[in-house]
Amino acid sequence: MSIDKTSATASKDDAVPVENPEAASGADVAVDPRLLVREQGLTGYIGEFKRKIKGGDLGSIPVVIGLIVICIVFQSLNSNFLSAQNLSDITVTMVGTGMISVGIVFVLLLGEIDLSVGSVSGAASAIAAVLAVNQGWPEWVAVLFAVAAGAAIGAAHGFFFAVLGAPAFAVTLAGLLFWLGFMLKVLGENGTINLDSDGFIGKLTTYFFADVAAAYGLALVVVAVFFISSFLGNRRREAAGVPSRPLSDTVLRTVLLAVVAFAAAAMYNQYKGLPLATVVFLAFLVGSDFLLRRTSYGRKIFALGGSVEASRRAGINVTFIRISVFAIAGGFSAIGGLFLASKIASANQSAGTGDLLMNAIAAAVIGGTSLFGGRGRTWNALLGVLVIVSIQYGLQLESIAEPVKYMITAAVLLTTVVIDSVTRKTQKTAGRA
Amino acid sequence: MVHVSATPVLALRGVSKRFGAVQALTDVELEVHAGEVVALVGDNGAGKSTLVKTIAGVHPIDDGVIEWNGNAVSIGKPHDAQSLGIATVYQDLALCDNIDVVGNLYLGREVKRFGVLDEVEMERRSRELLDTLSIRIPSVRIPIASLSGGQRQVVAIARSMLGEPKLVILDEPTAALGVEQTAQVLDLVERLRERGLAVILISHNMADVKAVADKVAVLRLGRNNGVFEVKTTSQEEIISAITGATDNAVTRRAARSNGEVSK
Numbered sequence: 001m002s003i004d005k006t007s008a009t010a011s012k013d014d015a016v017p018v019e020n021p022e023a024a025s026g027a028d029v030a031v032d033p034r035l036l037v038r039e040q041g042l043t044g045y046i047g048e049f050k051r052k053i054k055g056g057d058l059g060s061i062p063v064v065i066g067l068i069v070i071c072i073v074f075q076s077l078n079s080n081f082l083s084a085q086n087l088s089d090i091t092v093t094m095v096g097t098g099m100i101s102v103g104i105v106f107v108l109l110l111g112e113i114d115l116s117v118g119s120v121s122g123a124a125s126a127i128a129a130v131l132a133v134n135q136g137w138p139e140w141v142a143v144l145f146a147v148a149a150g151a152a153i154g155a156a157h158g159f160f161f162a163v164l165g166a167p168a169f170a171v172t173l174a175g176l177l178f179w180l181g182f183m184l185k186v187l188g189e190n191g192t193i194n195l196d197s198d199g200f201i202g203k204l205t206t207y208f209f210a211d212v213a214a215a216y217g218l219a220l221v222v223v224a225v226f227f228i229s230s231f232l233g234n235r236r237r238e239a240a241g242v243p244s245r246p247l248s249d250t251v252l253r254t255v256l257l258a259v260v261a262f263a264a265a266a267m268y269n270q271y272k273g274l275p276l277a278t279v280v281f282l283a284f285l286v287g288s289d290f291l292l293r294r295t296s297y298g299r300k301i302f303a304l305g306g307s308v309e310a311s312r313r314a315g316i317n318v319t320f321i322r323i324s325v326f327a328i329a330g331g332f333s334a335i336g337g338l339f340l341a342s343k344i345a346s347a348n349q350s351a352g353t354g355d356l357l358m359n360a361i362a363a364a365v366i367g368g369t370s371l372f373g374g375r376g377r378t379w380n381a382l383l384g385v386l387v388i389v390s391i392q393y394g395l396q397l398e399s400i401a402e403p404v405k406y407m408i409t410a411a412v413l414l415t416t417v418v419i420d421s422v423t424r425k426t427q428k429t430a431g432r433a
Numbered sequence: 434m435v436h437v438s439a440t441p442v443l444a445l446r447g448v449s450k451r452f453g454a455v456q457a458l459t460d461v462e463l464e465v466h467a468g469e470v471v472a473l474v475g476d477n478g479a480g481k482s483t484l485v486k487t488i489a490g491v492h493p494i495d496d497g498v499i500e501w502n503g504n505a506v507s508i509g510k511p512h513d514a515q516s517l518g519i520a521t522v523y524q525d526l527a528l529c530d531n532i533d534v535v536g537n538l539y540l541g542r543e544v545k546r547f548g549v550l551d552e553v554e555m556e557r558r559s560r561e562l563l564d565t566l567s568i569r570i571p572s573v574r575i576p577i578a579s580l581s582g583g584q585r586q587v588v589a590i591a592r593s594m595l596g597e598p599k600l601v602i603l604d605e606p607t608a609a610l611g612v613e614q615t616a617q618v619l620d621l622v623e624r625l626r627e628r629g630l631a632v633i634l635i636s637h638n639m640a641d642v643k644a645v646a647d648k649v650a651v652l653r654l655g656r657n658n659g660v661f662e663v664k665t666t667s668q669e670e671i672i673s674a675i676t677g678a679t680d681n682a683v684t685r686r687a688a689r690s691n692g693e694v695s696k
Contacts (some may be wrong), residue, residue: 124546233553240557294550296543299532303540306529313527374531429696 047388060368062419064384066412070387074394084270092205094389095122095191095277097356100266101381102288102362103332106325109266109292109305110362111373112168114329116157116175119358121337122352123179127263128201128338129347139200139349141175147334152331153179158323168326176357184349192348194339204280206343208272215265215274222261227254277339281382284335301325305374336360355406359388362413370420387412440468440503442599442631443488443519447674448497450480450487456485458655460497465600470622472634472646472663477674480655481635485602488633490514496547520593521602525584528592530578534570535559537577538592566591566624568617583614587621600631607641619645640666653677 018118074081100117107114124146160171161194187193195201198353207214230250237244268274292298300321303311312318340356341347365371366387388409395405441464458480462493465471486492488499488660490511498505501517508514528537535556544551544558559573566589570580577585586606593601603622607615615638623647625632636642642649643663651658652676653659659674 236553237556240553240555242556242560295548296545298549299536299540299543299550302532302536303529307527308533308542309525310527310537311530314525316541374529 019310035227047425060380060383062416063380064388065366066366066387067383067390069307070390070394074390074397078397080397080398084267086393086397087267088252088271088275090297090386090389090393092275092277093280093343093393094385095205096336097342097359097363097389098281098381098385099265099284099336099339100326100333100356100360101336101367101385102284102378103336104364105367105369105376105378105381106288106301106332107168107377108369108371109301109373110322110325111305112161112322112325113156113170113361114157114168114326114345115357116153116172116179117333118352118357119176119179119183120150120153120330120352121356122347122390123153123183123337125188125337125341125347126183127195127352129341130186132199132201133193133195141363143200143338146338147331150334150337151327155299155327157330160325161326162319162322168205180353183352187347188351190344197345201338201342202345203276204339205275205277206342207276208268208274209263209276210273210277212269212273215268216262218274219258219261219265223258225253226257230254257296277342285378285382292378297324298319302374311430330345350381359409359411361387362409362416363388366412366416368420371417395396441500442502443484444500444503445488446498446500448487448494448499449485450492450495455681456655458487458494460656461652462657463650465633468626468629469648470626470632470634470646472636472649473652474639474642474671474675475652475658476634476650477656479652479675480580481550481652482604483655485521485633485635487606488514488519490519500676513658517595519602520596520598520600522586522589523595523604524604524608526589528577528585528589531576531657534573534580534588535575537588537668538562538595540592542595556668562591562594566621568621581614583610583617584616586610586614590618590625594625598675600633602626602635603627603632604635605637606634607636607638615641617666639671642671643668645673651675 018412025238071082080086086290099122103117104114127149128139128142128146131137131145135142137145157168157171157175160166197206213364227250231247232251234247234250249428266273268278292301300311300316302320303314304318305315308318311321317391335351341351362374363384365384366383367376367382367384369376369380369384391408392405395408443463445461445463448458448461448463449456461480461482461484463471463473473481473484481563483492487494490508490513493509499508505516506513508517508519527623529540532540535552538559539555544555546554549608556573563618565572566587567592570584570588570679577588580588588674590601590603591605604619606622610618619641624633626645626647634642634646646663649661649663649666649671651661651671653675654677658677661671661674
């Protein structure tokens with residue numbers, strides 16, 4: 001028997017050198033035969049697209065389809081829905097909630113939640129109003145202070161979560177109550193502080209670049225920068241010998257972007273011109289997207305959303321990242337709060353209450369940010385908030401009452417969360433989550 | 434056989450480690466040379482993991498000496514081990530499922546250009562690294578979640594190679610892997626040896642040990658229980674050393690099935 005076994009192991013030993021040349025020759029084959037190689041050009045693009053859909057990698061497709069459906073439905077109900085004025089109003093109104101939602105995307109990427117953003121936005125607007133109106137500070141200083149205060153509040157939440165280990169859900173729930181109380185206390189007896197509608201804060205949502213060239217110019221710059229950066233990036237990839245997008249792909253994307261950008265510019269120019277609020281929002285979206293996807297800081301946020309243990313072993317300062325992400329969420333809440341205060345030209349007791357928190361979270365999720373962490377982009381906040389505010393405006397045009405609005409927004413949110421869960425399942429079976 | 438240098442890369446001399454009332458390691462000796470694969474075997478609770486953790490700097494040793502290239506060194510924390518050139522791939526691979534292969538390889542040591550992630554350079558270097566190790570994965574731009582267990586294991590091992598280590602410790606790299614995937618990992622272990630690295634391989638699988646290891650160091654109840662040359666040792670002898678007796682459940686079973694009393 002022992003002879004049997006040794007012969008068996010000997011043959012095994014023999015098998016290793018035999019296998020080796022095979023592995024070595026395999027090294028010459030650059031591509032795994034199992035890999036689905038993407039065809040060049042447009043057909044390849046469509047093929048890849050189909051494969052992604054089948055694999056459950058829906059990305060922003062559901063929300064884009066949703067937006068189109070919303071436009072068709074409300075336009076057929078009321079022909080004013082797609083008027084330049086209505087669309088311009090929607091894109092200005094959405095900025096406040098949208099900014100808060102961008103902060104929420106950061107927190108969701110960690111796989112956490114921040115329930116305090118609504119109250120923090122209210123508290124920040126109260127702080128700015130008290131400093132600017134009651135204390136007579138210059139408005140821009142008051143704004144900077146309020147944003148810094150928002151970030152500090154977020155950092156404090158982050159401290160309780162990251163250092164003391166309390167669940168973010170509970171910490172920010174406490175924050176929700178505390179900062180609501182803080183806001184009411186700061187606003188004092190009157191409960192409302194009116195802002196100068198021609199001041200810095202007031203102008204945030206009322207200023208428009210009336211010059212026709214402004215909107216078209218911005219659209220042109222955006223499209224040009226997109227094309228040049230994609231083109232140069234691909235050139236560099238080709239030079240380095242790593243796979244790059246075919247030129248047709250880049251051109252197709254650029255054309256799509258150009259259609260959207262110039263359509264938006266034409267729409268704005270039919271009304272009051274390019275709104276300052278939208279420009280600021282776009283700037284923050286571009287900046288935060290860059291931060292998340294092009295810097296090592298952003299990579300660390302995604303890593304934490306994927307696996308905390310892996311991040312820790314990779315030498316990532318988990319505590320710092322967590323605190324800083326909550327600080328970012330607090331900062332964006334404050335900015336959003338200032339835009340919301342600007343819209344009504346006052347800081348009042350109802351700021352940051354009602355459905356604001358839910359809308360901000362819903363916008364991030366509707367846009368395609370996963371509730372489970374590690375998946376999402378800040379552009380999701382833009383798409384999501386567009387859906388929510390469009391529905392609100394559409395229902396308003398139909399003079400449908402508040403209760404129904406709540407129910408419809410809830411239904412949209414539920415649909416999205418279900419889509420998120422289902423695509424996650426599909427992605428698991430397709431090995432992409 | 435690959436040429437083995439005279440001075441071991443890593444040598445443990447009389448290493449002991451206590452946890453409270455438990456003497457986890459007692460006077461353990463271990464030598465690993467460059468270009469050599471040493472399998473560390475032993476039953477559950479024999480002290481394999483503890484020994485590896487002392488080398489990796491997770492648990493500092495209580496007594497004894499750790500020699501690195503012939504010089505006594507103190508390894509008090511994981512960072513010490515890393516800066517010496519010791520890379521450890523733990524059983525839970527510590528990869529982020531949602532990030533692609535390139536991102537995982539360079540997690541925590543991203544290549545930057547003007548302060549911005551240099552994805553092109555990282556991708557180029559990743560492909561280079563994977564090519565030199567003959568690692569075949571569908572694409573370096575797919576998330577880890579899309580890879581099979583064996584592919585994840587080789588990515589984790591490749592990642593440990595980025596720090597240019599001299600010694601790689603693999604904790605049960607083939608556990609829970611299929612036949613084909615196990616072969617891939619074992620191929621990779623051989624390639625590490627060809628590149629002149631010292632490898633410590635923890636494994637429960639005797640077939641794997643016989644396939645790739647040069648030496649087998651057996652631990653039993655926290656003590657050395659022999660170091661064997663793989664070529665000249667039978668599987669039974671190793672198993673005897675692991676279980677601590679020639680008369681044990683494994684040999685009795687073998688004897689029964691053959692109808693002859695061994696030894």
